[in-house]
Amino acid sequence: MASRFKLALVQMLVERTKELNHIKAKKLIQEAAKKGAKVVVLPEFFTSWCDPKFFLEVMEPVPKGPTFTLLSEAARENEIFLFGGTYPEASGKSEMFGNLCNIFNPRGELIGQHRKTHLFDVDLGPRLRITESHNVIPGNNFTSVTTDYCKIGVGICLDLRFPEMARIYGQRGCNLLIYMGAFSRKTGPVHWDVLSKARAVDNQVYVASVGPATDERSPYVTWGHSSVVNPWGEIIASCESEEAIVYADIDFDYLKEVRRMLPIENQRRNDLYTTVDLTNGTPV
Numbered sequence: 001m002a003s004r005f006k007l008a009l010v011q012m013l014v015e016r017t018k019e020l021n022h023i024k025a026k027k028l029i030q031e032a033a034k035k036g037a038k039v040v041v042l043p044e045f046f047t048s049w050c051d052p053k054f055f056l057e058v059m060e061p062v063p064k065g066p067t068f069t070l071l072s073e074a075a076r077e078n079e080i081f082l083f084g085g086t087y088p089e090a091s092g093k094s095e096m097f098g099n100l101c102n103i104f105n106p107r108g109e110l111i112g113q114h115r116k117t118h119l120f121d122v123d124l125g126p127r128l129r130i131t132e133s134h135n136v137i138p139g140n141n142f143t144s145v146t147t148d149y150c151k152i153g154v155g156i157c158l159d160l161r162f163p164e165m166a167r168i169y170g171q172r173g174c175n176l177l178i179y180m181g182a183f184s185r186k187t188g189p190v191h192w193d194v195l196s197k198a199r200a201v202d203n204q205v206y207v208a209s210v211g212p213a214t215d216e217r218s219p220y221v222t223w224g225h226s227s228v229v230n231p232w233g234e235i236i237a238s239c240e241s242e243e244a245i246v247y248a249d250i251d252f253d254y255l256k257e258v259r260r261m262l263p264i265e266n267q268r269r270n271d272l273y274t275t276v277d278l279t280n281g282t283p284v
């Protein structure tokens, strides 16, 4: 396996229609690949604005709707591993859908699917009462995929808050965790970087967190600020709220050096506590 590779996080300004978002995603993926990125990541809900009304408009059939096809082709044409953001996946129960991420290899083949496991049911003030469980069917699995560079653990938005899930990815041998999120502008400024850094330091891994760009036109305004944190807990690449592609070199020699300097894996008291993976752990 290569000792380093270039990662690209596409912080897209999501448009009102799926058609415009498809055109934009394709262009930005191509731009990232031309700059040398081998793994490219799109944000959560990149096919529509974040609101149940719009989600129902863009919901797609399983297994292969137009977004699935677009992503598979983009991975193949650009010869990249593509973590294809998320979009609503029809469930057959009228207003309910899965929040689905598809992952493709450079041949355009599906190598993993993650459905958001933790749902955002919150009361953050008058205009920020969200009950995701009214529409979203939670996934019941943790998803890690093997790439040419390392094993990668996958999470969606609120999943970032749960250290147990990241720990399970650490235990599976993942050296990079990728979270596709659409953090709110209320929680994002205080929690987004702290959580990404915590997941990185807890597990001595790289953590990449990507969201859509901030858009005042959307009913739910997201925080942006996509970033990559290294295993020491430093942000090594980031942007602010505007549309941007964030590039970072993922360096496994550096990861090994952090683990050599601070060997927490050897110091862990497995005789006193444990984190158990209760999912069946079956990759797609």
Ligand SMILES: NC(=O)CCC(=O)C(=O)O
Pocket (backbone or CB within 6 Å): 119, 120, 156, 157, 158, 159, 161, 182, 183, 184, 187, 188, 191
């Ligand atoms: N869609 C989400 O899960 C949003 C999560 C979020 O904003 C948070 O603060 O957590």
